[in-house]
Amino acid sequence: MYLFVIDHPYHYEAENLCRVFFPFDKVVTLRDPAEAGAPQARTVYTAIRDERYIVRVEDEDGETAREEDRIAEDEYGLMSLLFSALRAHTGKTPRWGMLTGIHPIKLLRQLTERYGAEEANRLFRERYFVSEEKAALAARTLKSQTPVTLDVRENDYSLYISVPFCPTRCAYCSFVSQSVEKTKKQIPEYHALLLREIEATAETAKALGLTLRSVYVGGGTPTTFSAEQLAMLIRTVRASFDLSKCAEFTVEAGRPDTIDRAKLEALLSGGVTRISINPQTLQDNVLENIGRRHTAQQTVEAFRLAREVGFTNINMDLIVGLPGDTFESFCDTIEKVLALDPENVTVHSLALKRSSRITQSGEINRAHADAALADRMMAYAEKRLTEHGFEPYYLYRQSRMAGNLENTGWAKPGFVCAYNIFTMDETETVLACGAGGVSKLKDPYSEDLTRIFNFKYSYEYISRYGEILERKEGIGRQYEQFRKRIH
Ligand code: SF4
Structure with missing residues (x-):
């Protein structure tokens, strides 16, 4: 698949998110559509244009999903749109939502330290789209590890x-x-x-x-x-x-x-x-x-x-x-x-x-x-x-x-x-x-x-x-x- 990364620095995050949905596709990341060679089964386009994030997903039949929003301060805004577009394109919601990192419990700990357990749990589910059962598993894991880390x-x-x-x-x-x-x-x-x-x-x-x-x-x-x-x-x-x-x-x-x-x-x-x-x-x-x-x-x-x-x-x-x-x-x-x-x-x-x-x-x-x-x-x-x-x-x-x-x-x-x-x-x-x-x-x-x-x-x-x-x-x-x- 092609992944276009136009005028934004989040190529690493975008590649990882594409791999969540298409774990066995070879992701070819390009900075310019003019660099594309032979057509691929699917193309994911991510860009900043006129102070806005734009995400498009296409397959052989044309565009299947599109998201657009004002730009935010970190990668979250763009990745959130990419997640929504890929979810619409595939009809699948990954159980760990848009989390692609190795250490989800570390993230939950950091969120908990900052906002408290309840809010951290809400963010896990609503901001990162983590499923109910995986959020519960993460909360149990954090509870068990806390006496050791403290x-x-x-x-x-x-x-x-x-x-x-x-x-x-x-x-x-x-x-x-x-x-x-x-x-x-x-x-x-x-x-x-x-x-x-x-x-x-x-x-x-x-x-x-x-x-x-x-x-x-x-x-x-x-x-x-x-x-x-x-x-x-x-x-x-x-x-x-x-x-x-x-x-x-x-x-x-x-x-x-x-x-x-x-x-x-x-x-x-x-x-x-x-x-x-x-x-x-x-x-x-x-x-x-x-x-x-x-x-x-x-x-x-x-x-x-x-x-x-x-x-x-x-x-x-x-x-x-x-x-x-x-x-x-x-x-x-x-x-x-x-x-x-x-x-x-x-x-x-x-x-x-x-x-x-x-x-x-x-x-x-x-x-x-x-x-x-x-x-x-x-x-x-x-x-x-x-x-x-x-x-x-x-x-x-x-x-x-x-x-x-x-x-x-x-x-x-x-x-x-x-x-x-x-x-x-x-x-x-x-x-x-x-x-x-x-x-x-x-x-x-x-x-x-x-x-x-x-x-x-x-x-x-x-x-x-x-x-x-x-x-x-x-x-x-x-x-x-x-x-x-x-x-
Ligand atoms: S490192 Fe682990 S997985 Fe690899 S050969 Fe050894 S036992 Fe098997």
């Missing part, structure tokens, strides 16, 4: 450690490379450098007088490391950081085919307080469709083993919209997960990334057609988790999600994962180590965030390790800036 102090931070290796590549994954077998050979060198980066990061945090509140080891699949490598990693964290104020230490055990007793014991005896064992689905045929080379029974056994070893806080990730999953089989998965009685359940919507195998193989069309099914599955999960005493406590969105829905973390009372809240609400600094890690430095006196990126892939991380340490020197400089602003 407890954040000026110098608090969390530590993220990335282990970007997996036993095989899932069909929906855009993160790890195709050649997982090849990258596995890099593990010993990566592990050694990672420990060095952890030590260097601890030095930086100590010099700045920061207080560590939570540790999260994610991936990839951290339990691709051997029991010895995991034990060394945890020992290094414990020896380098002051953990006296750190109440939470999570390791994603991720795929059941990487879990054994020795690894679980290494994690527990090292002081890990929370792990994730991620079924995604408990249907063998669906597991096969997504290229996870383990069975549902292996997930159940890994979970039971973790309980036997002594873990009392376990998360299980599920995905709505997987190829081959029916409403009945998804409900069966939910019931089986509830029977295991984990403390956290995270329900994701399948995000259809361009580089994933599932997208490239054309499965994407089927998933798109099943948006209504994804919606039903999500509603069922919400109902059953609520009935079992879970509350939503963090929530985020991605582009190209099945049904244009959301990812929600659910927790039993007393089991919220503070790290997940900190990262999604961007409440406190996160220092990240390892490939793909992004350190987010939060100005304690405003909503400003500064990001420092590590290299994405393990081979770059290894070959350009020196550059990462140089980039990280920016942490100290940025904190000086934060502190200067206030003093």
Whole structure:
């Protein structure tokens, strides 16, 4: 599709909104209609003309929707018109309305701080067109996360450690490379450098007088490391950081085919307080469709083993919209997960990334057609988790999600994962180590965030390790800036 962006700066917002309605169209953005080449199935025209916003949507049969209004001070006015035009053109009202950002709960928090809960909720529904049920889900999530965000102090931070290796590549994954077998050979060198980066990061945090509140080891699949490598990693964290104020230490055990007793014991005896064992689905045929080379029974056994070893806080990730999953089989998965009685359940919507195998193989069309099914599955999960005493406590969105829905973390009372809240609400600094890690430095006196990126892939991380340490020197400089602003 063509998107014309004429004489206004909101091309990014307009593109994102077009993708909400047409997640699988290639959006070609042009500043001038004269630049257009071959006709496209649809054209969206957005412009400022004579102090007015103008939006038009056209398809092969001509103009199907048109909106016009006086210009406003921010992008809201134009995006609101674009939303109305696209809604009229498609006859669809997305459940999250015109919200396209990753962090809707952060927006709700900011609105609540400014206008109070009732008005914030009204704005969510009437200004941003969020549906009744998603506004209610957002309000519940905000309520659960508030005690955690209110407890954040000026110098608090969390530590993220990335282990970007997996036993095989899932069909929906855009993160790890195709050649997982090849990258596995890099593990010993990566592990050694990672420990060095952890030590260097601890030095930086100590010099700045920061207080560590939570540790999260994610991936990839951290339990691709051997029991010895995991034990060394945890020992290094414990020896380098002051953990006296750190109440939470999570390791994603991720795929059941990487879990054994020795690894679980290494994690527990090292002081890990929370792990994730991620079924995604408990249907063998669906597991096969997504290229996870383990069975549902292996997930159940890994979970039971973790309980036997002594873990009392376990998360299980599920995905709505997987190829081959029916409403009945998804409900069966939910019931089986509830029977295991984990403390956290995270329900994701399948995000259809361009580089994933599932997208490239054309499965994407089927998933798109099943948006209504994804919606039903999500509603069922919400109902059953609520009935079992879970509350939503963090929530985020991605582009190209099945049904244009959301990812929600659910927790039993007393089991919220503070790290997940900190990262999604961007409440406190996160220092990240390892490939793909992004350190987010939060100005304690405003909503400003500064990001420092590590290299994405393990081979770059290894070959350009020196550059990462140089980039990280920016942490100290940025904190000086934060502190200067206030003093
Ligand atoms: S476990 Fe996660 S990171 Fe690993 S291949 Fe599957 S989706 Fe990708």
